[in-house]
Amino acid sequence: MENKDLTLVVNTLKEHGYKLTSPRKQIVEYMISTHSHPTAEMIHREVKNLPVSTIYNTLEILIKLHLVIEIDNKNDDKTHYDYFGTPHYHVVCTNCGKIVDAEQFDFSKLPESAEKETGYQVTGVSIEVFGLCPDCQKLKDK
Amino acid sequence: MENKDLTLVVNTLKEHGYKLTSPRKQIVEYMISTHSHPTAEMIHREVKNLPVSTIYNTLEILIKLHLVIEIDNKNDDKTHYDYFGTPHYHVVCTNCGKIVDAEQFDFSKLPESAEKETGYQVTGVSIEVFGLCPDCQKLKDK
DNA sequence: TTGCTTGCAAAAGGTTTGCATTAAG
DNA sequence: CTTAATGCAAACCTTTTGCAAGCAA
Numbered sequence: 515m516e517n518k519d520l521t522l523v524v525n526t527l528k529e530h531g532y533k534l535t536s537p538r539k540q541i542v543e544y545m546i547s548t549h550s551h552p553t554a555e556m557i558h559r560e561v562k563n564l565p566v567s568t569i570y571n572t573l574e575i576l577i578k579l580h581l582v583i584e585i586d587n588k589n590d591d592k593t594h595y596d597y598f599g600t601p602h603y604h605v606v607c608t609n610c611g612k613i614v615d616a617e618q619f620d621f622s623k624l625p626e627s628a629e630k631e632t633g634y635q636v637t638g639v640s641i642e643v644f645g646l647c648p649d650c651q652k653l654k655d656k
Numbered sequence: 657m658e659n660k661d662l663t664l665v666v667n668t669l670k671e672h673g674y675k676l677t678s679p680r681k682q683i684v685e686y687m688i689s690t691h692s693h694p695t696a697e698m699i700h701r702e703v704k705n706l707p708v709s710t711i712y713n714t715l716e717i718l719i720k721l722h723l724v725i726e727i728d729n730k731n732d733d734k735t736h737y738d739y740f741g742t743p744h745y746h747v748v749c750t751n752c753g754k755i756v757d758a759e760q761f762d763f764s765k766l767p768e769s770a771e772k773e774t775g776y777q778v779t780g781v782s783i784e785v786f787g788l789c790p791d792c793q794k795l796k797d798k
Numbered sequence: 799t800t801g802c803t804t805g806c807a808a809a810a811g812g813t814t815t816g817c818a819t820t821a822a823g
Numbered sequence: 824c825t826t827a828a829t830g831c832a833a834a835c836c837t838t839t840t841g842c843a844a845g846c847a848a
Contacts, residue, residue, distance in 0.1 A: 614774050642781070643766065643781050646777040677821080678821095709830070710829060804846085813837100819829080821828080
């Protein structure tokens, strides 16, 4: 499954004229494998021996190609990143910042609706839901 | 109409124990009146003689009370703010950063869906649609 | 080869913080 | 009165930038 993702990303990079360098491969592999919605700093810590500038450069490309999306958890001041293989949205805890995936809601009509209403030519959608995660709900009860 | 908004905000502030200070009133009035999705710096420029710290402090309160929301236009590195009187979402131009409002899409079932799927106790939703605004579409055609 | 990428360090700049002063309730 | 809020400046820290060196294609 993850090999399929890797192939997709590699092909997409090549198609758009981006070279397949070792740093890029490492970052892509990490992003595909992790489900932790990491920050740039977390990626920098996990993918050894890369400068932060390369992390940011690579993420910028992946975002432009819609392979990775940015998430603002509004808990720390850092941008979180997520490999976006299959469509989903994020639910973020306003107390501890924990981010989980969700998918059982149909946004397929949203782009068309936005285009019709605003005249924008839609290329992407970002959905974030905020609330208290189960753990933080328990803490509040005490 | 805007007086109604002002009353709502003032009452909400009072209900939650926040003092109605002159800086807060100025900022609230500006946020209700403008439709420009301003940054903190723009608010600072328009609402005279207030330090940025007060702008940020006040915005933080208004956000906590769900009276104002944050928007990331991913074009500049600044957070944009918007008075959130009536439910709507934002469509952001990926080329020039222009933000417009839209509302003709039904998100009313989203909170319930997210709660059921994740167990989070939902308190808010953030929707952003990205694309090319009509002006930037024309520029690209040339 | 050759031009994109990397890697390092330094800079930038939006946002936060500390604290003395002021004023709302 | 009392305590929260303001105002100012300095600090913070994530992210960006510049450029010489390296390496895919």
